[in-house]
Amino acid sequence: MIPRRRLAAIAVAASLAAPVAFPALAPALAHEGHDHGDAPTPVIATMAPTMETSSSDFELVAVVQGKTLLVHLDRFATNEPVSGATVEVSADGEAVTAAPVSGEEGVYRLDAAWLSKPGPHELTVSVTTADAADLLIGTLEVPASAVDAQPGGARGVSGVLGQVRYDPGLLLGAVMVFLLGVLTTVALTQRGRARTVAGAALIGLGLLLASGAAFAHGGEDHSHGDEAKDKTPGAAAAPTALTGAPDSPRRLPDGSLYVPKPSQRLLSVRTAVAKPQEAAQTVQLIGQIVADPNGGGNVQATQSGRIEPGERGLPYVGQRVEAGQVLAYIAPAVNVVDRSGIQQQIATVEQELVIAESRVQRLRQLQGSVPQRDIDEAEANLNGLRKRRAALSPTLTTKEALRAPIAGVVTANNVKAGQVIEARDQVLFEIVDPSRLMVEAVAFDPRVANAIKAATATTADGVNLSLELLGSSLALRQQAIPLLFRISNSPQGLGVGQPVRLVAQVQGKASGIVLPRQSVVRSASGQPIVWQHEAPQRFVARPVRTQALDGNTVLVLAGVEPEARIVTDGAGLLNQIR
């Protein structure tokens, strides 16, 4: 029985809460024959009386602070603050031009007499900027309590109750809903005097609430508001608690966010209007940076010998070298047998040379008496011997210069001065041209490999590379097809072997909404979502299905309606609001 009684109490409390918590929805009861089709939007309880309005150009939020009206003006599509606008607010036949608040972008303030008059005020706001002019309208409810309140404009349950009391339509709605709640209570409790008494007590409390007499004294602050909460279970059960902290960003019970304009400015929330577009379909691949065969070089020795530094010493890793620059010398290593053989040959040649020289001299002295043929033969012999000596003599002393084959940066140095190396068996230096790097990726699906047209890649530190397909291998490597891409915009700081994530465009089109990558964030359950700017101070999470377009943008395939305003900057920060 006890749970049942509790249920009855909750039913009454909730029905009491409904008109209080949703005061702006209550007039729907008073509307006659008016057909409206949209879903209801939850009304956000704010501490200060607020008016929100928007047009196709501007979005405007006006907040009453004491006797001052603060007007926040933003662009409708982008949510950028509008500075330097002329803002004129007309209400009750009085037009006042708002002055810009210094130090804050897109905030204007004005003081007007009608702000201290309780009740609804029909506002017409004329906005003129350099490029646009607009008229905006809205209704600003100044509750009775806000007028009496100290500057700062505290408005609690009493404010809403005052409003309910002020508006006959609201009061009628509240009483009707309350009576229905009473019926529920009676039905639930059925028999039993005690329960009837309890029901009567609830009715009494409800009547007090409806008349607003209990809490009609204005100028309450929060400690009082909390007391009121204790007395009225209805207010405590209200989903949008009216007695919360001062206007701060918060998550509403339906999962949407209430973000006041000052907070939006602080987080610099920007939006973009969703436009459906056709975009190429994409696949994601994993790759790594490799050196271009024409932009990378190895330095090897053609003979064994001892390393000797060049004029500028041995190159360091990371050093930039020019094409043809001498990196090191190799003093050839000649073994003892070879050396003695060479020395013997040199000795033989030199011996023959002495004989040949004396013969030539002798024959020249006898010129005219010996045949010219003998003189020529002797001279040719002498020249041949000189050349043989010239060819033999440096073999023991000449060093081989190791030159850089291309200009670039030394990426490996495997030698030290004096080291003895064998011919051809080791790479002494590796040089890479950093402006000519490539990306090698592997595709496991041959259809993908054949369909790829262009790609972009992102490194682990977020650098974006635009890639151009050079070709794919015909030979599989570990059941995958290697693909080679040229980097068109080679940025600084890339390293050979660095892993990259590729987004490759394949043939075929997908239609959706293109958004920057940072628009898509993860909800608490890990679902990808975007934040839609639905009302000036309200953001709604939209679960989306996305496909990467390139390193910076994603294509939203489902979940976003065209013309919706989607948060592009500050989505991550909005996502943190609890």
Next chain:
Amino acid sequence: MKLSTFLLAAALFAAPATAFAHGPSVGPHGGPMTDAGAYHTELVLKGNDVVLYVTDGSDQPVDVTGAKAEATILANKQTQKVPLQPAGANALKGQAALGGSHDSVKVVTALTMPGQKTVQARFEVGHAGH
């Protein structure tokens, strides 16, 4: 019994949740139509004539005898206020200086029906709206 009481409670919540609908539509006189309080209003600009037609929630004409209205017109970055007088049936008429051009003219009307509060409506003429 229990079920029916809960249904009743559910109905209590559903009752106030009637929605607000907006969005430009074209009225029978070819002008943009929008809500103004409990009424539907249609604005037509013809030359320098400004005509406001008033209908009720189910688009039936409403007699505007004794009603008052004022139009704030923003055209060519100039704002002007034009009083509208009842002109038979459900129309209120006034004269404005529009210069013949009706491209992206924004109009705000404040309509006061006899014995009721002033209600405002906003129109964009020569513009698809948003």
